[in-house]
Amino acid sequence: MSLYQNLLLLTAVSLFLSVASACSDGQCRLLDGCSSDGDCEAGLYCFACSQGFSGSRCVRSTIADQFKLLNNSLPFNKYAFLTTHNAYAIDGYPLHTPVPRVTFTNQEDSITDQLNNGARGLMLDTYDFDGDVWMCHSFGGHCHDYTAFGPAIDYLKEIQAFLSANPEEIVTLILEDYVGPNGLTKVFTDAGLMKYWFPVSSMPKNGEDWPLVSDMVAKNQRLLVFTSIQSKEASEGIAYQWNYMVENQYGDGGMQAGSCSNRGESSALDDTSKSLVLVNYFHSVPSKSATCKDNSGDLINMLHTCYGAAGNRWANFVAVDYYKRSEGGGSFQAVDTLNGKLLCGCDDIHACVVSQNYITNNVMISS
Numbered sequence: 001m002s003l004y005q006n007l008l009l010l011t012a013v014s015l016f017l018s019v020a021s022a023c024s025d026g027q028c029r030l031l032d033g034c035s036s037d038g039d040c041e042a043g044l045y046c047f048a049c050s051q052g053f054s055g056s057r058c059v060r061s062t063i064a065d066q067f068k069l070l071n072n073s074l075p076f077n078k079y080a081f082l083t084t085h086n087a088y089a090i091d092g093y094p095l096h097t098p099v100p101r102v103t104f105t106n107q108e109d110s111i112t113d114q115l116n117n118g119a120r121g122l123m124l125d126t127y128d129f130d131g132d133v134w135m136c137h138s139f140g141g142h143c144h145d146y147t148a149f150g151p152a153i154d155y156l157k158e159i160q161a162f163l164s165a166n167p168e169e170i171v172t173l174i175l176e177d178y179v180g181p182n183g184l185t186k187v188f189t190d191a192g193l194m195k196y197w198f199p200v201s202s203m204p205k206n207g208e209d210w211p212l213v214s215d216m217v218a219k220n221q222r223l224l225v226f227t228s229i230q231s232k233e234a235s236e237g238i239a240y241q242w243n244y245m246v247e248n249q250y251g252d253g254g255m256q257a258g259s260c261s262n263r264g265e266s267s268a269l270d271d272t273s274k275s276l277v278l279v280n281y282f283h284s285v286p287s288k289s290a291t292c293k294d295n296s297g298d299l300i301n302m303l304h305t306c307y308g309a310a311g312n313r314w315a316n317f318v319a320v321d322y323y324k325r326s327e328g329g330g331s332f333q334a335v336d337t338l339n340g341k342l343l344c345g346c347d348d349i350h351a352c353v354v355s356q357n358y359i360t361n362n363v364m365i366s367s
C-alpha cells in the first residue's frame with residue numbers, strides 16, 4: 001500500500017473506533033459527546049453550547065455540596081453559594097393571569113429543581129399585586145398581568161419543602177422588594193417559613209464573622225432573607241441587604257471584563273464592614289445562546305476581578321441566569337472554585353478534601 005492508502009485506512013479505522021467507543025447509558029463523562037441526558041454520568045446532562053463546542057456534550061448539572069464534602073463548622077461567610085438571578089422567572093411557568101405573559105425569563109427549571117441542583121441563593125422580585133404578594137418583572141415600577149409570574153406563596157412553599165427535607169441546608173433569599181408593610185411577613189408566615197427565620201439580631205453589624213453554619217443548623221435558623229427596603233429591618237425584622245453585603249453592578253454594566261464596581265445601593269466593594277460579597281454576572285436582557293459562554297471562563301475571570309475589587313475577598317454569592325448552561329463546568333465550577341479558595345486556598349473545593357485527608361492521615365500515622 002502507498003503511504004496515501006495507509007493514511008486513508010488509518011483514518012477509516014480511527015473513525016470506526018471513535019464511533020464504536022462512543023459512550024452511552026450513563027457512562028459519558030464531562031465533555032463527552034452525547035445524544036440524551038441518560039448518556040451522561042450522574043451530575044451531568046446533555047447540552048449543546050454552540051458558542052463553546054460543536055454538537056451536544058455532557059456538562060455539569062449539579063453543585064458539589066461544600067458542607068457534605070468538607071464540613072459545616074466554619075462561619076457562614078466562609079462559604080460560597082450558587083445564586084439564581086430572578087429565580088421565579090421560569091420558562092413555561094403556568095399562567096396565573098387572564099392574558100399571555102409578555103416578558104423574559106431568566107431560568108429554565110423550577111425552584112425545587114434549582115435547590116436540588118445546588119442553588120442556595122435565590123433572587124426574587126416581590127410585588128403587591130391582585131390583593132396578594134406576587135413574583136413579577138416590573139414595567140414602570142409596577143407588576144402587570146402580562147409581566148406577572150405567580151403568587152409568592154407557591155414559590156415559598158417549594159422553599160419550605162426543601163428546607164424541611166434537607167435539615168442541614170441553608171437558603172438565602174435576596175428580594176427586590178416592592179411590597180407594602182407586613183405583606184412579606186404575612187406570606188412568609190402562611191408558607192410555614194418563620195420557623196427557619198435567621199434573626200437580624202444575630203447578623204454581624206461591623207464586618208465580624210457570621211455564626212457557624214453548624215450552629216445555624218442546630219438552631220434551625222436556616223433561612224436568610226434580605227430586602228431592598230431599608231425600613232423593614234426595624235419594622236418587620238427583615239434584614240436590609242446592603243447593611244450586610246456588598247454587591248457589584250448588575251446587568252451589562254457588571255460584565256465588562258477587568259472591571260468590578262459596586263451597584264448604587266451597595267457600599268464600595270472593599271468596605272469590609274459588610275461581611276458578605278455578592279457578584280452578579282448576567283446580561284440586562286437575558287440571552288440563552290450567550291449564557292453558556294458567560295457562565296464559563298468569563299465568569300471565573302470576573303470572580304478574580306471582583307476578588308481584587310472587594311479587598312481580596314472571594315464572593316459568597318454568584319448570581320447568574322440559566323444556571324445550568326455552560327461549556328462544561330459553568331456556574332457549578334465557579335462556585336467549586338470559590339469554595340476551594342475560601343476553605344483551603346485551592347482552585348477547587350475537591351482539592352480541599354484531598355489536603356484535609358492528607359492532614360488527617362499524617363496525624364494518624366505520626367501519632
Ligand SMILES: *[C@@H]1O[C@H](CO)[C@@H](O)[C@H](O)[C@H]1NC(C)=O
Nearest residue numbers: 070071072073343344352356
Ligand atoms: C472543616 O474544613 C475546614 C476547611 O477545610 C478545615 O479548616 C477545618 O479544620 C474542618 N473542621 C473540622 C472540624 O473538620
